[in-house]
Amino acid sequence: MTTTEKAGLAAGAVVFCLVAVLNCGGYRYGVGDQAFYIPAVTQHLNPDLFPRDRAILHAQDRFMLYDDAIAAFVRATGVRVPVVFFAGFVLALALLFGGLELDARPNAQPALIAATIVVLVIAGPRLVQHLGKVMQPERWTVMRVHAGGVAIAQRLAAAGVSGKVATLMPIYPLEGGLEVYPELATGPFAYRTADITPPDVAKFYRMTSPTRVGKLFDADPPAALLLGFDPVLEAPMLAYARSNGYVPAPDFAVSDRYGTGTLYIKAG
Numbered sequence: 001m002t003t004t005e006k007a008g009l010a011a012g013a014v015v016f017c018l019v020a021v022l023n024c025g026g027y028r029y030g031v032g033d034q035a036f037y038i039p040a041v042t043q044h045l046n047p048d049l050f051p052r053d054r055a056i057l058h059a060q061d062r063f064m065l066y067d068d069a070i071a072a073f074v075r076a077t078g079v080r081v082p083v084v085f086f087a088g089f090v091l092a093l094a095l096l097f098g099g100l101e102l103d104a105r106p107n108a109q110p111a112l113i114a115a116t117i118v119v120l121v122i123a124g125p126r127l128v129q130h131l132g133k134v135m136q137p138e139r140w141t142v143m144r145v146h147a148g149g150v151a152i153a154q155r156l157a158a159a160g161v162s163g164k165v166a167t168l169m170p171i172y173p174l175e176g177g178l179e180v181y182p183e184l185a186t187g188p189f190a191y192r193t194a195d196i197t198p199p200d201v202a203k204f205y206r207m208t209s210p211t212r213v214g215k216l217f218d219a220d221p222p223a224a225l226l227l228g229f230d231p232v233l234e235a236p237m238l239a240y241a242r243s244n245g246y247v248p249a250p251d252f253a254v255s256d257r258y259g260t261g262t263l264y265i266k267a268g
Contacts, residue, residue: 001237003177033053033170037085038094041067041074041081044068044071044080045074045075053204083087090196101212104206108151144256146175148172148175148254149172149176150169150174150175151252152224152254152263153177156265158203161265161266163223163249163266164178164179164180164216164223165224165225166181166184166224166226166237167225167227168191168227168230168233168234169229169261170186170187172226181208181220181222182206182256183207183208188233190211191208192233195209195210195211195212196210210235213240214240217220217240221266222266225238225264227238227241227261227262227264228259228261229258229259229261238264241264246264246265246267247265248264248265249265
């Protein structure tokens with residue numbers, strides 16, 4: 001093998017490894033969109049969005065032009081951003097198939113059929129497990145969460161109290177039209193890491209932590225606390241509820257895969 005051939009083989013190996021890495025850890029339709037791509041585009045459309053996350057977005061999108069191009073297209077046409085991403089996904093699949101030579105397409109069909117069967121076999125159990133709920137909307141997760149939020153709002157109204165609901169599952173009070181603490185808006189995530197977040201990073205966010213949540217509540221007491229989803233992280237919040245006379249709502253519980261929540265309401 002000549003030096004030129006070795007160099008070509010090495011270059012090909014580098015390209016192959018790069019493509020393999022991008023294929024396994026790069027763009028995933030839907031997931032990747034929500035995590036970065038759609039926020040990056042919408043931030044170009046409305047610069048006032050994500051004031052505390054701009055540094056993170058700009059650190060990545062400054063090396064790309066696609067977000068500027070898509071934002072310009074959306075601004076000019078008025079097409080919704082998710083629609084553009086879905087159209088691009090379908091178009092990319094069509095281009096991949098169209099890139100095959102006409103004589104090669106019939107040969108590719110068995111591989112495509114086999115891949116489809118494998119995907120259906122792998123994903124089938126996950127899709128089929130919920131078929132029994134299709135005709136029972138009250139069992140759908142979104143409906144159960146909404147019903148839980150409405151129930152919280154009703155209990156607070158019946159107790160004659162109003163204000164923020166402290167919880168690591170803010171989706172429930174938000175579904176009930178109630179106010180939550182911005183410091184707990186991400187649930188357990190920022191709360192869990194706030195004590196170890198460097199100050200130069202933390203200054204961009206509104207966070208609290210197990211060691212600081214008591215001071216937050218002292219300064220702005222909650223109307224209620226919804227606890228029972230992570231006993232370790234919630235321990236300081238439960239201690240606050242018990243030491244300040246919050247009363248568990250009788251015959252009340254919201255349950256999901258993370259646990260069963262108990263509503264502690266401020267004594268009237």
